[in-house]
Amino acid sequence: MTRTSPFIKHHIASCLLPADNSTLYDYVLAGNGVFIRGKRRELSVLFPIVEHPIAGLPPIAGSLTLTIPRIPQRLIQEMMEEALGACAEPAGPVESLFHFEHDTDWCMTIPDQIRTPFSVQ
Template sequence: MAIAFVQMSFLVSHLKRGNFEKLMDVNHIPLPVVRRLCCLPEQMQACLQRSAIRLAVQICRKAHVGRAAKQRIQRYALMLSRNSKSTDRLPDRPMNDSFCTHNIISSDTSNLPPYSGKLQEYWMAGNGVFLRSHRPELEVCLAIARCTVGNLPQIKPYFRLVPSKVPASTISEIIQICLEAGEREVLFYLSYTNQWQLHVPAQTASRTSVAATESSFNSTYETALIEIHSHAGAPACFSTQDDIEESGKFRIFAVIGSLPEKPSICVRLGVYDRFFDIPISWIFTL
């Protein structure tokens, strides 16, 4: 635990300074992980607390520490983010963002330019500010702020799921596994390669939590497009702990609850540090 605390302090220190290369080289953290944790450096002052917690969660996953230790590291990360020394604060100047682009739409929005290769693209248009991102199975352009900006064309938001919707038979299988687990939560991953593939990773679970015990690297976790967990008899809604653990990822999340009497599903899209509630019908065939 002491080693994790020291590592946590070291990582957060570099995070505040925007030393992303240092995070990768010194701590041997793969670039995709760093991208997930540091996806908005131009707003680091505002989201430092959440970024620190994401780092804590990543350390916990890597070290396979228990739930109690995980909560202690998260509290330590929160303390670091709130009590940083003045020498660690970000300078009051724009930061070079390796993971985002910021754009103003100036032409016909029916033909947006090709993706820039960055994780996130922010677009200002006549009808607000939009976030655009993509992965092989999914393309999105969704509003993060609605407003009217004069003399700019409007953007039509979109959500494009490349694979077909998840079939009802897969949902039935998931619900059956949840019922067999009783009051324990269950974690599922859904990935797509020509067809939907359901994975139930090795995990530890209780009535109020579930966590995969397998390494997150080179596993079904890395290839998953949809991450689902159950709340047993509790309502199907995302908790504060879910917000923490699901931040920093670009994928679809779902929670199943109200079992066994009235199974229900709640779905949202996570685009790194932002969540968008989306209709169930966009993802699942029920």
């Protein structure tokens, strides 16, 4: 016997998809394949996981919708300056890790890290 999860829902695409009210995510069967759909406070996503024509169902398009403001240009500029500095290291370019967080405003932190040409720790 197959058990279904109360946290995951399954839908068949029609002209309008039902509201996304699953706890974790939905699977959507559409004319162009199977999609996974989920949302959280910051974003909602509809992503193709299997592309295959399915007769009789309408096709749908994947999407990514941010529900918070874009990262401000000044923070992107700071990140780029730091990243360019990491590229100019005397021993050669190294990786850098940046964390962007949004509560009521955006902030960027650069965590303590050991940088190598291929990874950060």
